[in-house]
Structures are given as C-alpha cells and as structure tokens.
Amino acid sequence: MTQTVAAPAPSRRPIGDLAFEILATAAGVLVLALLGAIIVSLFIGGLPAFRQFGVGFLTSADWDPVQQVFGAVVPIYGTIITSILALLMAVPVAFGIAFWLTELAPTWLRRPVGTAVELLAAVPSIIYGMWGFFIIVPFMGDYIQPVLIDWLGDLPLIGFLFQGPPFGTGIFTAALILAVMVIPFIAATMRDVFQTVPPVFKESAYGLGCTTWEVMRSIVIPYTSTSVVGGIMLGLGRALGETMAVTFVIGNTNRISTSLFGPGNTIASLVALEFPESPAGSLKLASLLALGFLLFVISFIVLAISRLLLRKGKVA
Amino acid sequence: MSATLSHRGPARDAVVANALSRRRQRVNFLVEALCLLATFVGLAFLALILATLLYLGFSGLSASVFTTITKPPGSHGGLLNAIIGSLIQTALGTAIGTPIGLLVGTYLSEYARGSLLGEAVRFVSDVLLSAPSILIGLFVYTVMVSPFGGFSGWAGAVALAVIVIPIVVRTTEDMLRLIPVALREAAVALGAPKWKSIVFICYRAALDGIATGVLLAIARIAGETAPLLFTSLGNLNWSLSLTQPMSSLPVTIYQYAGSAFDDWVQLAWVGALLITFGVLALNVLARIVLRPRT
Amino acid sequence: MRLSKSLLVAALASAFALPAAAQQITGAGATFPAPVYAKWGEAAKAAIGIELNYQAIGSGGGQNQIFNRTVDFGASDAPVDADKLVANKLLQFPAVMGAVVPIINLPGIGADQVKLTGDLIAQIYLGKVTKWNDPKIVALNAGVTLPNLAIAPVYRADGSGTTFVFTSYLSVANADWKSGIGAGSSVKWAAGNGAKGNDGVAATVRQVKGGIGYVENAYATQNKLTTTQLRNKAGNFVKPTLAAFSEAAASGDWKGAKNYAVDLIDTAGASSWPIVSATFILLPTDPKDPARSANVMKFFDWAYKNGADIAKGLEYIALPTAVQDAVRASWKSDIKG
Numbered sequence: 034m035t036q037t038v039a040a041p042a043p044s045r046r047p048i049g050d051l052a053f054e055i056l057a058t059a060a061g062v063l064v065l066a067l068l069g070a071i072i073v074s075l076f077i078g079g080l081p082a083f084r085q086f087g088v089g090f091l092t093s094a095d096w097d098p099v100q101q102v103f104g105a106v107v108p109i110y111g112t113i114i115t116s117i118l119a120l121l122m123a124v125p126v127a128f129g130i131a132f133w134l135t136e137l138a139p140t141w142l143r144r145p146v147g148t149a150v151e152l153l154a155a156v157p158s159i160i161y162g163m164w165g166f167f168i169i170v171p172f173m174g175d176y177i178q179p180v181l182i183d184w185l186g187d188l189p190l191i192g193f194l195f196q197g198p199p200f201g202t203g204i205f206t207a208a209l210i211l212a213v214m215v216i217p218f219i220a221a222t223m224r225d226v227f228q229t230v231p232p233v234f235k236e237s238a239y240g241l242g243c244t245t246w247e248v249m250r251s252i253v254i255p256y257t258s259t260s261v262v263g264g265i266m267l268g269l270g271r272a273l274g275e276t277m278a279v280t281f282v283i284g285n286t287n288r289i290s291t292s293l294f295g296p297g298n299t300i301a302s303l304v305a306l307e308f309p310e311s312p313a314g315s316l317k318l319a320s321l322l323a324l325g326f327l328l329f330v331i332s333f334i335v336l337a338i339s340r341l342l343l344r345k346g347k348v349a
Numbered sequence: 350m351s352a353t354l355s356h357r358g359p360a361r362d363a364v365v366a367n368a369l370s371r372r373r374q375r376v377n378f379l380v381e382a383l384c385l386l387a388t389f390v391g392l393a394f395l396a397l398i399l400a401t402l403l404y405l406g407f408s409g410l411s412a413s414v415f416t417t418i419t420k421p422p423g424s425h426g427g428l429l430n431a432i433i434g435s436l437i438q439t440a441l442g443t444a445i446g447t448p449i450g451l452l453v454g455t456y457l458s459e460y461a462r463g464s465l466l467g468e469a470v471r472f473v474s475d476v477l478l479s480a481p482s483i484l485i486g487l488f489v490y491t492v493m494v495s496p497f498g499g500f501s502g503w504a505g506a507v508a509l510a511v512i513v514i515p516i517v518v519r520t521t522e523d524m525l526r527l528i529p530v531a532l533r534e535a536a537v538a539l540g541a542p543k544w545k546s547i548v549f550i551c552y553r554a555a556l557d558g559i560a561t562g563v564l565l566a567i568a569r570i571a572g573e574t575a576p577l578l579f580t581s582l583g584n585l586n587w588s589l590s591l592t593q594p595m596s597s598l599p600v601t602i603y604q605y606a607g608s609a610f611d612d613w614v615q616l617a618w619v620g621a622l623l624i625t626f627g628v629l630a631l632n633v634l635a636r637i638v639l640r641p642r643t
Numbered sequence: 644m645r646l647s648k649s650l651l652v653a654a655l656a657s658a659f660a661l662p663a664a665a666q667q668i669t670g671a672g673a674t675f676p677a678p679v680y681a682k683w684g685e686a687a688k689a690a691i692g693i694e695l696n697y698q699a700i701g702s703g704g705g706q707n708q709i710f711n712r713t714v715d716f717g718a719s720d721a722p723v724d725a726d727k728l729v730a731n732k733l734l735q736f737p738a739v740m741g742a743v744v745p746i747i748n749l750p751g752i753g754a755d756q757v758k759l760t761g762d763l764i765a766q767i768y769l770g771k772v773t774k775w776n777d778p779k780i781v782a783l784n785a786g787v788t789l790p791n792l793a794i795a796p797v798y799r800a801d802g803s804g805t806t807f808v809f810t811s812y813l814s815v816a817n818a819d820w821k822s823g824i825g826a827g828s829s830v831k832w833a834a835g836n837g838a839k840g841n842d843g844v845a846a847t848v849r850q851v852k853g854g855i856g857y858v859e860n861a862y863a864t865q866n867k868l869t870t871t872q873l874r875n876k877a878g879n880f881v882k883p884t885l886a887a888f889s890e891a892a893a894s895g896d897w898k899g900a901k902n903y904a905v906d907l908i909d910t911a912g913a914s915s916w917p918i919v920s921a922t923f924i925l926l927p928t929d930p931k932d933p934a935r936s937a938n939v940m941k942f943f944d945w946a947y948k949n950g951a952d953i954a955k956g957l958e959y960i961a962l963p964t965a966v967q968d969a970v971r972a973s974w975k976s977d978i979k980g
Contacts, residue, residue, distance in 0.1 A: 060452035129387025157572020285800030285837030309701025310802025
C-alpha cells in the first residue's frame with residue numbers, strides 16, 4: 034500500500050500523464066497558497082496591534098475599546114479552558130460510545146446508532162447556539178448551577194470554582210455545548226481506530242478468559258493509544274475554532290473569572306462579536322485580526338502534535 | 350501481549366479465584382453499563398435538539414414559507430429568496446470546491462507519497478479543516494469584495510468553496526488509499542497510462558466514498574453563517590444575479606432570531622428546522638444510498 | 644447529485660443574466676433601524692418603484708462598507724467624526740430616531756413601577772450598588788417593596804449602537820463612569836454578564852431574578868418587557884412612552900449640531916425621556932453612480948414625507964419637519980449629481 038505501482042519504465046511518459054500530474058500538483062500548491070494567503074493577510078492586518086502593544090498584546094488581560102488598549106490574554110485563556118473542559122467531558126462519553134459500538138452493541142444496531150451519533154456533527158453550529166441559549170442555558174441556570182453553587186461553593190480549595198450568580202451562561206455551559214459538538218468527531222475516530230486492532234490479538238485475550246473490559250484496557254487501548262490521542266487532538270482543533278455556538282452561551286466578558294460558571298470569551302467569539310463594529314483602519318480591527326492570527330498559530334500547534342501522534346500510531 | 354494483562358497467573362485457591370472472577374465480572378458489567386449510558390447520552394442530545402426544532406419550528410411551517418420572499422415584520426413574509434439563495438450558493442460552492450479538493454486528494458494519494466510538498470499540503474489542508482469559518486469569510490472579503498467594490502453571490506460561493514476543499518481532500522485521499530494494489534496493477538498491465546488508471550479505475554472504485562465526502566461537505570456549508578455575512582451579505586428582495594448581494598437561509602436566521610418581532614423569530618425557527626432536517630437528510634442519504642458495497 | 648446539477652445550470656444561467664433594474668439600491672449598517680428601513684422599503688417599492696436591499700451588519704460594518712464603496716449607502720447609530728467624513732467624502736444625515744430603555748426582573752414588580760436615575764444605573768454597572776434593597780434605590784421608590792436580591796447587570800456582548808447610546812447616557816449621568824469607562828459601541832464593563840443581541844439581553848434578564856439590562860424600545864414594547872421609569876434632566880420621573888421620546892427629539896439642538904450629529908441624551912424638556920438617539924445615513928458626496936445615489940435620496944425623501952406612521956407603528960420617532968428640510972438642502976448642495 035505504501036508504494037504505488039511504477040509505470041512499466043516507458044521511454045517517455047504519455048502526455049496525458051504529465052498533464053494530470055501537473056494539474057493535481059497545481060491544485061495541491063493552490064491549497065498551500067490559499068492558507069498561506071489567509072495567514073499572511075491576517076498577520077498584515079494585525080501588524081498595527083503587534084507594533085503598538087508588542088509582547089504586551091500576549092500578556093495583557095486588558096480589553097478596553099474606549100481607551101484603545103487591547104490584550105489577548107482573556108480570549109486566549111477562554112479559548113483554551115473551554116476547549117480543555119469540553120474534552121474532559123467529551124472524551125469519556127466518546128470513548129464509551131466507541132467501546133459500545135465496536136465491542137458491545139448487537140451487530141444490527143451498530144450502523145444506525147453509529148450514524149445517529151455522527152449526525153450530531155452535521156447539525157449546523159448556529160443551531161447549536163440557538164439550542165444552547167434557549168434550552169441549555171435556562172436549564173443550567175435553574176437547576177444545575179444553583180445546586181452546584183450551594184453544594185460545592187463553600188468547600189475549601191475547590192470552592193472558588195463553583196461560585197457566583199447562576200446566569201446559566203458562562204465557561205462551563207460553553208464547554209458543555211462544545212463537548213456535544215466534538216463527541217461525534219472523537220467517537221467516530223476512536224471507533225475507526227479500535228477496528229484496526231487485529232482480531233487475533235483480541236481473540237487470544239478472550240481465549241485467556243479476559244472480560245470485554247480487560248480486552249479493551251489491556252489490548253485495544255495500548256495498541257491504539259497514539260491514534261486515539263491524535264483523534265482527540267482533532268476534536269480539540271474543532272473546539273478551538275468554533276464560533277457561533279460559543280458566542281451564544283459563554284457570557285462574553287473580557288475578564289478572567291475563577292469560577293467555572295463565570296463568563297468568559299474565546300478568540301473566535303470575540304472576533305465574531307466585535308468585527309461588525311470595528312471601523313477600517315482602527316486599532317481594534319487590527320487587534321481582532323491579530324487574534325485571528327494567534328488562533329491559527331494555536332490550531333497549527335495542536336494539529337502538528339496530533340499528526341505527529343497519529344503518524345507514530347500508524348508506524349506502531 | 351498477555352504480559353500486559355494485570356491479572357496473570359492462575360490463582361491456586363479456588364475461593365480466591367472465584368472472588369476474583371466475580372469482581373472482574375462486576376467491573377466489566379459496570380463499564381459496559383457506563384458505555385451504554387454514554388451512548389444514550391449521545392443519542393439523547395440529538396433527540397433533544399431535533400425535538401426543540403420541531404417544537405419551535407413546526408407550527409410556523411406553511412406553504413407561504415416556500416412561496417413568499419422575506420418581508421418586513423407584520424407583512425407575512427416567507428423564506429423563498431433565502432432558500433433559493435442558499436441552494437444556489439451551496440451548489441456553486443460545491444461545484445467550485447469539489448474538483449479542486451478531488452485533485453488535491455489525488456495528488457496526496459497518488460503523487461506525493463513521502464514528498465515534503467505533499468506533507469505540507471496535507472498538513473495545511475487539515476489546518477483549513479478546523480479553521481474558524483469567520484476568518485475564511487474575512488479573507489474572501491479582503492480579496493474579492495473589497496477590491497471589486499461589492500458584495501456578491503459569487504463571493505459567498507467562493508467562501509463556501511474554501512470550506513468544501515479540505516473536506517473533499519480528506520475523504521478523497523482516504524478512499525484512494527483503500528483501492529487495492531491489484532486493481533492498479535491490472536490497469537497498468539492493460540497498458541493504461543497512470544492518469545487513465547486513476548480517473549477510470551480508482552475514481553470509479555472510490556466513487557461511493559468520495560461522494561460521501563462531497564455530501565458531508567454540502568451538509569457542512571449549507572448551515573454556515575459566518576463566511577456569508579461579509580461575502581454575499583444578504584438580500585431582502587428577489588434576486589438571482591450572482592453579481593449582486595444574495596440572500597441565504599443561515600444569515601436570515603441569524604438576523605431574524607435576534608429581532609423584536611414575533612413573526613420574524615418564528616420564521617427563524619422554521620428556517621432552523623428546514624436547514625437542520627435538510628442537512629441531516631443529506632447525511633442519511635449519503636450513508637444509505639452510497640453505503641459501500643461489501 | 645442530479646438536483647445540484649440542475650441547480651448549477653440555473654445558477655450559471657442567472658449569473659449571466661442582465662443586471663438588476665437600475666432602481667435597486669443597496670445599504671448596510673446599523674441593526675437598530677433595520678425593521679423600519681425594511682418596512683419603508685416595502686412601501687416605497689409600491690409607491691415609487693425603488694427597491695431597497697438593507698442588510699443589518701452593524702454600524703462599524705456600515706461605515707467600513709461605505710468607506711470602501713461596496714454599498715450605495717451606509718448606516719450608523721453613532722455619528723462619524725467630522726474629519727473622517729471629509730476624508731471619505733461622505734454626507735451624514737439622520738434617518739429616524741429611537742430610544743433605549745432599562746429592563747428589570749424583580750418578582751412581583753410590573754412595568755414602570757421602579758424608579759431609577761442614570762447615576763444609580765451607572766453605579767450598578769460599576770458594581771458599586773449590588774443589592775436591590777440598597778438604601779439608594781429604596782429612597783427613590785417609596786411604596787415599592789424591593790427584595791433583598793443581588794443585582795445581576797446584563798450588557799450587550801456584541802459591539803452595538805445601543806451600547807453606544809446607553810454608555811453615552813451613563814457618561815453624562817455619572818462622572819466615575821465617564822472617567823473610568825466612557826462611551827463606545829463596546830466598553831470595558833466592570834460588572835455583570837454579556838449577552839448577544841437585544842434578544843440575548845432580554846432573555847438573560849428574564850432568566851435571572853434580580854437582573855437588569857437595556858434594550859431598544861421597540862424590543863421592549865414588542866416583547867412586553869418590564870421597563871422602569873427614569874429621572875430626566877428637569878428632575879421629573881418619566882415613563883418610556885412615545886410622547887416622552889418625541890419631546891426629547893424635539894428639544895435637541897439640531898441647529899448647533901455639525902453634520903447633524905445631534906446630542907439627544909438627557910435633553911432639557913420637562914417630560915423628555917433621557918436616552919434617545921438618532922441613527923444616521925452615510926452617502927458619498929462623489930457618487931461613482933449618480934443615478935443610484937439619486938435613488939437613495941429619492942427614497943429617503945419619500946420616507947420623510949410618508950414614513951412617519953410606519954415608523955410610529957414600529958416604535959420609532961420620525962424627524963422634525965425642519966430637520967427634514969435642512970437635510971434636503973444638504974442633498975442639493977453637497978452631493979454631486
């Protein structure tokens with residue numbers, strides 16, 4: 034599979050072959066150039082902000098459009114914390130689904146249930162936003178948050194995570210919506226890599242009298258671990274860039290709040306909310322474009338790590 | 350592999366062995382129950398979303414939604430121009446993005462194995478896959494709307510095409526890699542040049558998978574709001590001209606959902622219902638009609 | 644696939660069709676007046692054959708688009724600086740006026756029962772007054788039982804003209820606000836939670852007991868939200884009614900305002916509502932297509948003459964006749980035709 038079949042050493046290649054290869058390569062270069070152009074245009078657009086604030090742009094938590102002072106810490110923090118929280122919630126559920134679909138479910142149910150879970154990925158993000166705002170937010174505000182604030186808010190050490198008024202919106206709610214959105218991605222990847230485990234490995238373990246869970250824990254997970262992590266990182270990439278759904282539910286505040294129920298902001302949602310009110314040539318617009326550039330840098334890093342892990346997984 | 354098992358070696362004492370076995374069975378049962386629960390949770394979310402849309406959108410569904418264009422509040426408008434605008438831009442975006450994505454996927458699978466350029470293209474395509482769509486919209490605005498002095502249906506279609514490309518790239522490459530070597534060898538043995546073997550043998554063999562990718566891409570762009578806001582803008586009137594601003598369902602939903610007027614809000618939910626069920630139907634179709642022949 | 648193919652054919656055919664009739668005009672910008680522009684557009688199409696496509700993309704977006712000349716006119720809630728108007732060769736004129744009203748959520752308390760002042764609202768949004776039974780609030784509201792409930796301030800998370808108007812008012816009413824936070828389409832809020840759009844603010848306030856927020860009047864009226872009374876410059880408590888808005892609009896200093904950038908915040912009328920603002924249209928003084936610009940002027944001329952009732956029906960305030968005439972004179976003198 035790794036080697037394509039070489040042409041039978043003809044003296045010259047057919048003209049059609051050459052043309053097709055050039056066409057295909059040109060398309061590849063086009064995609065490369067496209068992303069390059071997007072990133073360069075964002076960087077140039079954001080340059081005034083980088084110049085004005087220097088490193089301070091990356092270390093300042095101040096976002097004050099009236100005083101024209103902009104710092105990226107709050108949206109960067111919000112982007113990372115919501116994505117990580119979302120993964121903490123999504124990974125166990127996605128794992129459960131993938132495990133159930135590959136090992137436990139009756140064969141006739143695997144396909145429909147698998148499809149249904151994947152359909153979660155097809156719901157447009159604006160629908161997630163509207164649904165989150167009208168259904169999940171009131172539910173969180175009425176039932177979940179007041180209870181957790183009562184129970185856990187006064188505890189030492191972790192109490193600060195569960196304080197503040199129960200708005201229903203906030204970092205935790207945003208992470209929950211994100212989790213629902215990335216579950217299908219992670220579950221599908223996990224299911225696919227679980228299926229790559231050679232049946233003979235599993236059969237030997239069953240032969241030794243292992244339970245399903247022991248086979249999963251001792252055979253399947255070690256065999257696929259790097260690929261699983263790579264799939265999780267792909268989900269993380271998706272969560273980092275999500276815009277519309279987060280915008281509806283995160284509370285949109287440019288302050289760092291220690292409580293999980295406190296409001297926050299993410300890069301993508303801040304850009305979406307502020308862009309329409311940023312006149313051309315303003316420092317605010319430059320700062321938003323600079324934020325867009327930083328988001329690309331973050332997704333670059335995440336994807337690079339996930340690719341590295343996935344490649345190792347393939348080699349192993 | 351058995352060395353990695355935690356309970357190894359036979360237990361000498363039957364009682365201990367029995368207790369151990371019972372404990373292992375209990376753990377196993379617990380994990381299986383949790384997995385079933387996780388699956389239920391996933392399905393419950395889907396059901397909840399669909400139920401919400403049906404509950405809030407279904408009552409507003411009527412023939413006039415499909416026969417009347419968007420109108421000011423209180424004038425009994427529909428969504429006709431938004432639906433048609435969305436169909437046109439989605440179709441055009443797919444038509445532009447699919448061939449490019451197909452070629453890139455072919456390049457990655459057939460020509461670029463192990464090459465540095467190929468690695469770079471694959472990486473960049475995956476970055477595009479998770480790029481925030483609002484940034485793609487901003488980019489198209491900078492290169493197409495601002496210099497040429499106007500919002501247009503074309504700009505909207507191009508922004509959507511940029512989203513289509515990486516999705517098609519991913520599925521095309523994956524599917525082409527699954528084509529058995531024997532099939533290619535057969536083509537070569539018949540004296541077919543490589544491009545013919547790719548186009549007439551590999552594409553045909555991979556058709557189901559590639560078509561699934563295209564349908565998934567359509568599903569994705571049909572619901573995109575952010576890239577259209579600054580490219581095709583929207584249009585309150587009936588217009589099929591691609592050089593003019595063009596209406597679309599997601600942008601209309603976005604604007605109506607936040608308005609003060611009940612009839613607009615109701616239409617927003619109807620639109621949300623239409624998009625979601627349309628997209629889901631496409632996905633189900635992709636999986637049923639084009640299911641791999643095994 | 645066949646369906647999308649035939650659609651493609653249809654799309655390609657329409658792409659090369661003749662351009663739309665010259666009577667179509669495109670505008671973009673402020674969200675706040677979008678419903679009244681849409682309604683005017685519908686009526687004007689029937690009356691004078693001009694088809695308006697107005698898209699609510701935000702005031703900043705509207706300014707950008709007319710700077711780049713991607714639309715026939717831009718619309719903005721906040722007036723544009725005089726030097727920017729000159730640099731971008733634009734004429735600015737008001738189209739219609741509207742009001743911003745505070746909304747609250749207190750159990751058992753109905754619309755316009757609670758009395759507030761701009762200074763108090765500023766202190767609430769600064770995080771200095773945090774309980775509804777704070778002595779300062781109780782002192783204003785004899786006869787109303789205010790609960791011992793935390794105040795949860797809610798603000799617009801998206802940059803918006805509504806926020807610009809509201810924070811302009813707080814800057815006038817409270818010196819700390821003016822020096823510490825200031826006025827803008829988005830500001831560095833000191834307390835509370837953000838929500839997206841008028842609907843987001845309204846829904847969040849409805850959701851949180853003790854909540855307070857601010858929305859456009861049309862939004863509050865249409866959705867029957869619990870508004871409050873406010874004390875105006877003359878020292879009277881007024882309810883948010885169309886009469887109070889109109890009085891504020893009439894008592895503005897239109898003659899002294901450059902580029903019609905009139906200040907309608909906290910005007911002196913005895914029963915003026917204190918948070919009123921005009922929304923503006925930006926038109927190129929050197930139109931690349933004079934016929935389209937002429938149609939824009941024709942449209943607003945028609946709207947001034949015939950659109951007052953439509954505006955009122957949607958809770959907007961029409962311009963005083965004297966201002967309309969001044970704008971018509973500016974069209975003649977400033978726009979090259």
